[in-house]
Amino acid sequence: MDYLQENNLLKLDVTEETKTQLSGISQWSNIYAIISFVNLGLGLITTIYSIFLLSKFDNYAAGISNLIGYLFTAGISLLLNITLFVAAKNLKAGIEGNEQGQFNMGIRKLNSFFKITGILFIIVLVITILATIIGIIIGATGMYKSFR
Amino acid sequence: MENYSADKLSSIDIQIDEEVKQQLTETSKWTKFISISMFILCGIILIAVSVGGSTLMLFLSKVNSPLIALLGYSGGILITIIAVIMIGIAVVYYFLYRFSAKIKMAIATENTLAMNEAFSSLKIFFIITAIVSIITLLGSLTSIFKMF
Numbered sequence: 001m002d003y004l005q006e007n008n009l010l011k012l013d014v015t016e017e018t019k020t021q022l023s024g025i026s027q028w029s030n031i032y033a034i035i036s037f038v039n040l041g042l043g044l045i046t047t048i049y050s051i052f053l054l055s056k057f058d059n060y061a062a063g064i065s066n067l068i069g070y071l072f073t074a075g076i077s078l079l080l081n082i083t084l085f086v087a088a089k090n091l092k093a094g095i096e097g098n099e100q101g102q103f104n105m106g107i108r109k110l111n112s113f114f115k116i117t118g119i120l121f122i123i124v125l126v127i128t129i130l131a132t133i134i135g136i137i138i139g140a141t142g143m144y145k146s147f148r
Numbered sequence: 149m150e151n152y153s154a155d156k157l158s159s160i161d162i163q164i165d166e167e168v169k170q171q172l173t174e175t176s177k178w179t180k181f182i183s184i185s186m187f188i189l190c191g192i193i194l195i196a197v198s199v200g201g202s203t204l205m206l207f208l209s210k211v212n213s214p215l216i217a218l219l220g221y222s223g224g225i226l227i228t229i230i231a232v233i234m235i236g237i238a239v240v241y242y243f244l245y246r247f248s249a250k251i252k253m254a255i256a257t258e259n260t261l262a263m264n265e266a267f268s269s270l271k272i273f274f275i276i277t278a279i280v281s282i283i284t285l286l287g288s289l290t291s292i293f294k295m296f
Binding site: 011012013014015017018021022024025028029031032035036038039042043045046049094095098099100103104107108110111114115117118121125 | 263
């Protein structure tokens, strides 16, 4: 135990290996965030095109619902990817410039990214469970009525 | 003297301080929740596909789609593809789970080696998700070019 303490092995140190791994995280999360932004842009193009096509058949309601659906998912995706992008930028700046403040900000934003993702998971899970329960109730009511 | 102080200040490296430890502990909880949720989801889909596979194939045989015709009505190719995708997703989220477990252990035991392994797992997770998003982007671009 004394040997471990004397040799600083019982302390979380930022070694060169740690920096390499964190740089990798920063680099790949940055790539992921940028590609997600591009994907959002492509989604916008396809949504506008689908609205244009639907308007040819005077189906404006479907076009508007498409747009609302896109804006909703794009808003969530934008929030997530901006958080990840900021995390990547701060981690990189913190490691390269030995800036403790920026490094802490990077880790904080990385935590926010996973926290938002986790909360979205919970929301989707609750909606899925509720939809299943409602589906079972509707199905059971239908079966009960058909038996009567 | 001033030069000495400046040199000493510039040599101060970033550290895993209390705030970083707190943020990483919280990240560990969220990543654990996300990865376990994904394992359960993949498991449910795998069970559903293997149990209801024949019903699914019967339903798909009634759908007039060239893709389904290409896959073959009676073959279990589609089921195999779904199973492979689910196993692939589970493998990706295993790295997130590994990050969660290792970083928790690293903070509890002040183990730098475990922390480096945790960051390595998170890096692999981001590498795979970035590559998958690049493939998705290429798919989207192809479909947009076909659309116009």
